[in-house]
Amino acid sequence: MEAIAPQIVFYFFGLPITDTVVSTWVMMVIIILAAALIRKYAPAAAEMIIEMINGIVSSVMPENTKVMKYLPFLGSLAIFLLLGNIFSIFPMMVSPTTNINTTFALAIIVFFAVHVYGVREKGLWGYIKDLATPIFILPLEIVSQLSRTLSLTIRLFGNILSTDLIVAVVFALIPFILPIPLAALGMLTGVLQAYIFTVLASLYIASAVEIEDIEQERRELKQELQQSS
Amino acid sequence: MWQLDSGTLITIITILAASIGIVLGCLVPALMEGNAVQKALDGITRQPDAANDLRTTLLISMALLESTAIYSLLVILILLFANPLLDRFFG
Numbered sequence: 001m002e003a004i005a006p007q008i009v010f011y012f013f014g015l016p017i018t019d020t021v022v023s024t025w026v027m028m029v030i031i032i033l034a035a036a037l038i039r040k041y042a043p044a045a046a047e048m049i050i051e052m053i054n055g056i057v058s059s060v061m062p063e064n065t066k067v068m069k070y071l072p073f074l075g076s077l078a079i080f081l082l083l084g085n086i087f088s089i090f091p092m093m094v095s096p097t098t099n100i101n102t103t104f105a106l107a108i109i110v111f112f113a114v115h116v117y118g119v120r121e122k123g124l125w126g127y128i129k130d131l132a133t134p135i136f137i138l139p140l141e142i143v144s145q146l147s148r149t150l151s152l153t154i155r156l157f158g159n160i161l162s163t164d165l166i167v168a169v170v171f172a173l174i175p176f177i178l179p180i181p182l183a184a185l186g187m188l189t190g191v192l193q194a195y196i197f198t199v200l201a202s203l204y205i206a207s208a209v210e211i212e213d214i215e216q217e218r219r220e221l222k223q224e225l226q227q228s229s
Numbered sequence: 230m231w232q233l234d235s236g237t238l239i240t241i242i243t244i245l246a247a248s249i250g251i252v253l254g255c256l257v258p259a260l261m262e263g264n265a266v267q268k269a270l271d272g273i274t275r276q277p278d279a280a281n282d283l284r285t286t287l288l289i290s291m292a293l294l295e296s297t298a299i300y301s302l303l304v305i306l307i308l309l310f311a312n313p314l315l316d317r318f319f320g
Contacts (some may be wrong), residue, residue: 005311059285150298158299165306196292 006099020099023054027083027096053078053198060199061206068207073113078198085160085190088167089183097160105174109154110201111145118208122144127208152200159193160186235318243312247305254282254301 038046048078053075058067084102087095103124118127132138163186171179211219257284269287273280 060289154300154303155292155296158303160294162299162306164300192288192292196289199289 006094008009012051018099019094020102020145020198023093024084024096024102026093027080027087029081030144031083050075052123054196060203065209070117070202074198074205077110077201078194081106081156081194081197082191085156086187088164089187093180095160097156102158103153106197107149108157110152110204111149112146113201114204114208117205121209122211148200148204154198156180156193156197159189163189169183179188217229236315239312239315239318243308247308250301251305254298254305258294258298262291265290265294 006020006065008016009022010017022164035046050071054067054071056078057071057074057145061067077168084213087093107144115127118130121127122130131141167182167186170182265287269283272283
């Protein structure tokens with residue numbers, strides 16, 4: 001029962017390696033092999049997967065954003081979480097998102113990605129001006145950014161760890177047939193949480209890079225003037 | 230008669246707090262999510278063309294509502310399994 005905390009498996013030059021890190025390595029091998037095989041033997045399947053992710057991400061971003069620029073980041077997030085949340089099914093493996101360090105790392109990556117994409121799209125001064133349009137909103141904006149990161153972390157970690165723990169507890173009590181539907185519930189929760197994480201990340205990126213329509217027209221007029229002169 | 234040492238006292242209060250916390254923490258989000266589903270189904274009945282948009286919004290909102298239930302579950306799990314206060318008072 002004390003095994004909520006991740007267990008240390010071995011030491012690598014003095015660094016402790018936990019079981020979630022080993023699971024992440026196995027996941028990396030599986031994803032790379034699957035990507036190489038799909039690319040060589042069934043490129044139509046790869047196209048279908050990418051179109052599905054494109055559809056999911058585009059459904060929450062506003063109309064005229066260029067989704068393709070952000071699709072590599074969001075797509076790899078989606079594939080990592082889709083495999084990672086259900087990884088406890090495999091024997092001797094534990095899902096990497098049961099460790100709060102993994103989910104915290106993903107949330108920090110999303111946090112920095114939002115600001116980097118926003119600055120790249122609008123310029124540093126423009127981005128800060130957009131954040132602080134009524135000037136007293138700025139502390140609220142900063143607090144909301146931090147709380148969004150924290151809530152992404154704890155939502156993913158709590159959901160996946162609790163479903164894992166329920167399966168473990170029921171398996172200790174009634175090991176016969178009852179863990180199977182609970183494990184299926186855990187897999188469903190994992191897929192749903194992967195979808196939610198990706199959708200929330202794309203929402204945050206969309207809210208950071210969206211430009212008001214007036215600004216967009218002004219920019220296009222400026223570009224036309226520069227091209228004609 | 231009330232010769233409870235501090236470890237036993239902390240355990241008793243932890244059990245009580247955990248049970249009350251988990252009941253409240255599961256009851257309130259479940260009621261509110263039922264409310265949200267009710268309104269969403271009303272919207273789908275009124276305009277079946279908007280069903281896809283409504284479904285996406287409903288799923289995202291329910292996951293966000295569920296996360297508060299998960300916060301309380303997390304605190305209860307930490308209290309029950311990895312209680313830091315038990316060692317601090319030499320229980």
